[in-house]
Amino acid sequence: MGSELIFRGHETQPTPDAYSPKPPKPWLAVIRPIHYVLREQRLVFVLVGIAIATLVFSLLPAHHGNNHYPISVSSDSRILSESTQLTHSGFVSGFGSFHPGGKVPLGLKRKGLRIVVTGGAGFVGSHLVDRLIARGDSVIVVDNFFTGRKENVMHHFGNPKFELIRHDVVEPLLLEVDQIYHLACPASPVHYKFNPVKTIISNVVGTLNMLGLAKRVGARFLLTSTSEVYGDPLQHPQVETYWGNVNPIGVRSCYDEGKRTAETLTMDYHRGAGVEVRIARIFNTYGPRMCIDDGRVVSNFVAQALRKEPLTVYGDGKQTRSFQYVSDLVEGLMRLMEGEHVGPFNLGNPGEFTMLELAQVVQETIDPNAKIEFRANTEDDPHKRKPDITKAKDLLGWEPKVSLRKGLPLMVSDFRQRIFGDHKADGASTITSSSV
Ligand SMILES: NC(=O)c1ccc[n+]([C@@H]2O[C@H](COP(=O)([O-])OP(=O)(O)OC[C@H]3O[C@@H](n4cnc5c(N)ncnc54)[C@H](O)[C@@H]3O)[C@@H](O)[C@H]2O)c1
Numbered sequence: 001m002g003s004e005l006i007f008r009g010h011e012t013q014p015t016p017d018a019y020s021p022k023p024p025k026p027w028l029a030v031i032r033p034i035h036y037v038l039r040e041q042r043l044v045f046v047l048v049g050i051a052i053a054t055l056v057f058s059l060l061p062a063h064h065g066n067n068h069y070p071i072s073v074s075s076d077s078r079i080l081s082e083s084t085q086l087t088h089s090g091f092v093s094g095f096g097s098f099h100p101g102g103k104v105p106l107g108l109k110r111k112g113l114r115i116v117v118t119g120g121a122g123f124v125g126s127h128l129v130d131r132l133i134a135r136g137d138s139v140i141v142v143d144n145f146f147t148g149r150k151e152n153v154m155h156h157f158g159n160p161k162f163e164l165i166r167h168d169v170v171e172p173l174l175l176e177v178d179q180i181y182h183l184a185c186p187a188s189p190v191h192y193k194f195n196p197v198k199t200i201i202s203n204v205v206g207t208l209n210m211l212g213l214a215k216r217v218g219a220r221f222l223l224t225s226t227s228e229v230y231g232d233p234l235q236h237p238q239v240e241t242y243w244g245n246v247n248p249i250g251v252r253s254c255y256d257e258g259k260r261t262a263e264t265l266t267m268d269y270h271r272g273a274g275v276e277v278r279i280a281r282i283f284n285t286y287g288p289r290m291c292i293d294d295g296r297v298v299s300n301f302v303a304q305a306l307r308k309e310p311l312t313v314y315g316d317g318k319q320t321r322s323f324q325y326v327s328d329l330v331e332g333l334m335r336l337m338e339g340e341h342v343g344p345f346n347l348g349n350p351g352e353f354t355m356l357e358l359a360q361v362v363q364e365t366i367d368p369n370a371k372i373e374f375r376a377n378t379e380d381d382p383h384k385r386k387p388d389i390t391k392a393k394d395l396l397g398w399e400p401k402v403s404l405r406k407g408l409p410l411m412v413s414d415f416r417q418r419i420f421g422d423h424k425a426d427g428a429s430t431i432t433s434s435s436v
Contacts, residue, residue: 112137112161114176116219118169118210119183121148123290124224124282127326128181128333129153133161140175143184144168147191152289169206176217179337182210183224185259189252189378190295196254203258204265211269214276222278222337223266225344227385228256229281237386240281240344263344270342278336283348283387287326287407288414298323301359302408302415305366315377317356321385324349325407328400335396348387349400358404365408 115132119125120141125148132139138161141153145166156162167173169184185202186192192199207223214221230238231246246256269275286298293303301311324347332347353361356372363370392398 113178114138114140115179115181116140116142116175116177116210116213117181117183118142118206119148119185119224120181121145121150121152121164122183122187123152123287124285124326124329125181125183126152126289127287128183128330129156129162131330131334133159137161139163140165140177142167142169142173147186147188147291147294149289168202169209170201172209173213174216175213177213177219180210180214180219180221181224181333181337182207182221185224186255187226188291188294188296189255190293191291192255193251196251199254200258200261203255203262207262207265211265211275211277215269215273220276220278220337221266221269222280222333223262224333225259225263225279225281226255227281227283227346227348227387228252229260229263230385231256232383233385236384237350237388238346239388240346240391267342277342278339279342279344280333280336280347281344281387282329283324283346283385284321285324285326285329285348287411289326290411290415292415292418297321297355297358298408298411299415301362302366302412303419305362305370306412306416306419308367308370310371310373311359311362312373312375313355313359314375315355317359317372317374318354319377319383320352320354321358322349322352322387323358323404323407324400325402325404325410328402332392332396332398332400335398336392339396341395345392345396346387346389347392347398348389349404350387350389351404352386353404361404361408365405366412 112135113132115137117125117129117132117139120129120139121143125141125143129139129141133156139156140163142165150164153162153164157164165173169182184206186194186199211221213219227238229246230242230244233242234245235242244260246260247253248257263279266277266279270277284296284298286296290296290299292299304311328349329347332345336343336345336347359370359372389399
């Protein structure tokens with residue numbers, strides 16, 4: 001009864017006797033699934049295609065000797081291998097973890113190193129950038145232009161291997177790089193005394209940020225520390241094992257103690273987080289592109305002699321300094337970065353000059369009639385400074401090559417051009433100096 005209510009067309013349906021089934025087609029059993037796969041399973045084919053391509057890419061380079069690279073040259077594959085380690089363990093084991101012979105996908109050319117130079121628009125930084133670019137590396141300069149100048153790096157504008165970022169290192173920054181040369185810091189007394197709190201913050205927070213970056217991307221980190229960490233030294237010449245004699249509350253402490261803290265942070269990141277670090281303790285350096293009126297003794301004397309002003313000597317002029325030409329320093333920094341030793345290393349010229357002797361060399365080079373004027377010495381001015389560079393000689397195979405009498409004329413022609421040439425504004429201000 002119920003079925004009749006639901007289906008009422010049975011009277012008109014053909015009787016079972018009238019039904020004749022179609023003859024079976026056996027090939028349909030094969031063709032139908034293929035049709036179905038072709039229609040509905042395109043994704044499977046895409047995946048199979050990717051698998052075949054991956055196989056081809058990973059097998060082919062193994063037969064090409066050209067795609068193996070020596071350990072001394074970094075490639076992007078190293079960045080990959082190191083960032084992988086970072087993800088897995090939270091730490092990086094640095095350069096030692098790079099496996100030579102890593103394959104670079106076909107069609108990608110091996111590049112030079114990618115290097116950040118903080119403070120790269122400054123005096124030392126810009127010379128370092130010149131050398132790194134000449135070596136074929138890609139360089140990113142990070143600078144807030146407090147004492148640096150665009151003119152120092154302008155000749156690289158337009159070079160695809162050069163980038164310039166206006167940035168203060170007290171703010172964090174993320175860049176994928178192989179090496180970090182950390183120079184950013186006001187370096188002369190005039191500049192660091194201008195804003196002492198900012199100086200110590202740059203040294204502490206700036207260094208912390210750059211070490212954090214090094215840890216995150218597995219980069220090697222080099223700190224440019226200073227001979228000022230020895231303070232007014234009770235040991236002469238200064239060896240790296242000497243802990244120094246520093247006034248923690250003086251007018252120079254923002255710089256001296258700032259650099260000492262930066263060294264501490266650097267070593268703690270090395271010991272605690274496995275970051276590859278290098279520490280250079282730089283002694284007085286001079287050369288082209290130094291700030292003209294920065295209160296450092298060589299730039300003071302040269303600028304004064306060129307302007308026909310008396311050379312101001314502070315105290316009795318018997319305090320000593322050693323003067324290193326900038327190209328020697330840059331060579332030392334690069335050897336330190338590429339070498340296997342953490343440091344600290346003294347980088348300076350052991351040739352020792354009193355301030356009066358330096359004034360004489362400046363007179364001989366620029367103006368024999370230049371007068372010398374004595375003034376009261378500045379607070380905490382160290383009496384003696386001379387690096388012991390035995391460690392750098394032994395472990396880095398480094399020693400300075402350029403004597404003061406050879407290097408000074410190169411600096412003089414740069415200063416002459418900037419004072420009397422297109423940078424006349426620089427020539428107006430008064431010089432306050434110490435024998436730094
Ligand atoms: N030249 C030397 O005799 C000497 C000696 C000892 C140590 N050092 C060290 O070497 C490094 C370079 O010194 P330099 O002589 O070239 O000095 P510099 O003043 O010419 O260069 C320092 C650079 O750092 C930049 N800078 C400063 N604070 C910054 C910040 N917070 N963020 C970003 N950039 C910042 C400046 O604009 C400048 O370009 C410094 O760390 C200095 O302490 C130099």
